[in-house]
Amino acid sequence: MQKRWVEQEVTNQKAIQDLMQSLQVDEVLATLLVGRGITTFEDARCFFRPDLCHLHDPFLMADMEKAILRIEKAILAEEKILIYGDYDVDGTTSVALVYSFFRKYHKHLDYYIPDRYKEGYGISFQGIDYAAEHGYSLIIALDCGIKSVDKIDYANTLKIDFVICDHHTPGSILPDAIAVLDPKRADCDYPFKELSGCGIGFKLVQAYAQKNDIPFEEICCYLDLVAVSIASDIVPITGENRVLAWYGLKKLNESPCNGLAALIEISGKKQYTISDVVFMIGPRINAAGRIDDAKHSVSLLIADDDVAAKSQSLIINLKNSERKEFDSSITEQALAMLDNDPTQLNRKTTVVYDENWHKGVIGIVASRLTEKYYRPTIVLTKSNGHAAGSARSVLGFDLYEALSSCSDLLEQFGGHKYAAGLTIKPENIPALQQRFEDVVSQTIPAELLIQEISIDATIKLKDINGKLFRILNQFAPFGPMNLAPIFLTKNVKLNGNASIVGNNHLKLCICEEDSPAFECIGFNLGEHLSLVQRGQPFDICYTIEENVWKEKRSVQLNVKGIRSSADRTK
Template sequence: MRWTLKPKPSEEKVKQLAQALNVEDFVATLLVQRGIGTFEDAKHFFRPTLANLHDPYLMKDMEKAVSRIEKAIANQENILVFGDYDVDGTTAVSLVSSYLKSYYPNVATYIPDRYDEGYGISFKGIDFADDNDFSLIIALDCGIKSIDHVAYAKERNIDFIICDHHRPGAFLPEAIAVLDPKRADCNYPYDELCGCGIGFKLIQALGKNRNQTITDLISYLDLVAAAIAADIVPMTGENRVLAYFGLQVINANPRPGIKAMTHQLKKQTLDITDVVFIIAPRINAAGRIKHGNHAVELLTEFDFEQAQQFAAEIEAYNTERKDLDKLITQEALLQIEDNQEQKRFTSVVFQENWHKGVIGIVASRLIETYYRPTLVFTKSGDKYAASARSVKGFDVYNALEACSEHLEQFGGHMYAAGMTLKAENYQKFKNAFEKIVQETIHPDQLIPEIAIDTEINFTAITPKLTRILKQFEPFGPQNMTPIFLTKNIKDTGYGKPMGKEEEHIKLFVKQNNSEGIAAIGFGLGAKFDLTTNKKPFDALYCIDENEWNDKISIQLRLKDIQ
């Protein structure tokens, strides 16, 4: 692990903010690092309000989208809500379809089959619309590059409204409306919304047209929060407001489908981490193992008993997904070791019978062992399909673009992408990808980095600090849980390894004459020796609260020690 202290912001700025907010300088430092420099900024950050959401009509083509939907309703047309099989896609489809169905019956949903149709808008989906008399398709979380598909639909008198958040290509599809804040000609003030977030802006605009206010739409925000958490978009601006209120809905009054997935949990209050690790994998498991339709059924079901049945099925898919993920990861690691590919700058592995639904997760797992840009390929029909994952600071999408002559199609983001290629191009592509990464990656990017917010002493850790840090939530990219460095600490002698294979550690630590603090380090078992015999060590950690027997105490969640 590389320990990197974040650059110190201007001392004057920190002092002014600390004074304005009546907080310690290091708390002001944390805020300035997050782009919060004034009392007003801090007010928006600590007290998110729905009034901070932008007018949806600021988005390019929003008026065209609303007017086409209103025309469809006036003419009694059939509307098909189409979206991808991942969390962002299925939540977006659930959101837009259930909103439209609340006042118009001729609405159906379509999720492409991951194996038969693949990612994005499919010709099969358009044929389904044609065969069933749908004249308008609203595509969510996909479609920004679907020029041929939209043209194919047009020949069949089917109109498209595209709601996407991925980067556009050189040309846009000829849809009735293309809602994507990443369009070069779109001046919408915030361009980091996820697909479900764009779907929410669409229903916000439709609601405005029907004299609804934002408070009439709050019940849909549980879906938006799930998508924001799962799609790893920046937790800033509108995303943070939507996630903040979405978490309130998840905790106070979630839709039956979300309640069915979470009601057996012992936790009183779910946070964004619970959404990422509990809700999102289950929604995803439907599309990975069976079909994304199952997730939409669960998320749009209003009868709790029926929702519980759907949730039980999805729980079974999630268990199967976990088993596959474990098995394929082991096979992929063996392949890297057997082929002596450890010295490469990339990990590119292939086996034709690997389950397409879990190759993205496996790519992330491989990065935990071999920290470098990773592609996991499997066979999909007569082609090879892959999921790509990247390391911090390296744009895997750009790397794929540089090798695109060997690819059939590709799409995605800086850190995650998908692609297909012909079998005969696999080796050529693998070599080209290795070459481009080797030429463009910085050697430091091949060593995992822990970015440290600031150094503090244990005397700074007080109940007041934990109360303030709680208000930094929800956490996510660009607003990560603060990581602190404290030097020269010792275990008081109560430390011990934990876990079946002693892979974790539990300590009780002090610095000089400070009070002792409990600390837990997951995956740090190999470093336990550094803490024995009261030897001094440095630690990186987050400040947590531990609930035990109805008592809440401060605990450090160790990230690394040395």
């Protein structure tokens, strides 16, 4: 696949010079920091030394006081409280966190996860009816509810109060709940807008603890759950999220809760990064709700002992194996459907539908199709008489806005800039295919349809040394808005052999005239084998990482792109 190499320009030379002097670092590192918005010594101190004291006062969030007062009233009156959450990783970690905290102080408490297939995403009428039938007078909704205006109105007729904790974009009307906690509310002055759903849940328990003189240390035990949600929900790892992720990963790697410890044992990996969570823990937690019942995930995450956790983890791992089979099969079918349709060749969108596809994996399939064709994608399947879909976008394009332009064709939709869910009548799918294509074609710049490699700095191989590597490690945790720096080195040469390993991965060793040789791995870059073997100079862009093989540690370049130096445009 063709990719655009974009070298980032940092123009604030004064900030670069100031950081070089105050931090005693070279120009490359100072440039990387300024490119991340770090322009002062104090900014750098907060970045390199995350501290829990940097977390914001939870009562800065609109309606937080109302939320805590209602929860305190319910606990004092011994009302029944239902913790309600979505069925994905963010939702289940949110429920596990809030339920685990409040069960220490209130015995009339349970949790509810909607059935993906019978109820769909978010708050459902069935869930509200369940609460009414079982005598719950307060529902704390997590990672959902911000657009459930009709559902909350219905709950009000049944004398059931709601406290909504959500992080999705609100609609024009807020639900008539007792409290609506969402930093994205237009009238919310909370300083950080990008918390995960579980992050909002953490702020809720932080506020309750703060109001009721509960030591902050008592809620720190839940930070591993917050880190898993931050990683899996792909929220920016900046500001408050960086602090929560840093301490959450520390908790995950040193003393995880019983449920996460069981998943870690199954995966076989000992130390986790954000990326490891995304690919090894998140999918397992998600699998329960995709294939069966997400309550299995909550049961795992709130397990009181390692025996119960082990039992639940085995169930979830089995569901994950089933998920992989569905994922592989449906992706193959979707790719064949597109490859055999000549009208797809010049389209700027993908919209595919098959009533027999498993609803639980269509989000994964949408991501895979987006990777393959690199264009905004919707994958749909039949669900409860309608078509349910998952949508994914490409970097820089607002998918949510595009779907808003198609809203008259949809029964409902919600999500983020890059990922969304939707429901539509099957007979409206052809109209959606054309409307979505028209909207995207009219609004997406052509360059956004070519995958971008964003290059942070150009360096020589001889610049890669122990000091650079140590400081780069302190840039972690890496994730959205704080990705691992990508470097460009021009006119390198092959040093020895290059070969294809695994599934089309390129393994090679490179050098410059005055540099040591560096081992490289380029995942899915096997098509460049002949280029690097020509004996001519070539350019590479890469991240710098540590490779561990049989307990031997070495610096390795993870190659993101290769091009002939002769083909360079600048």
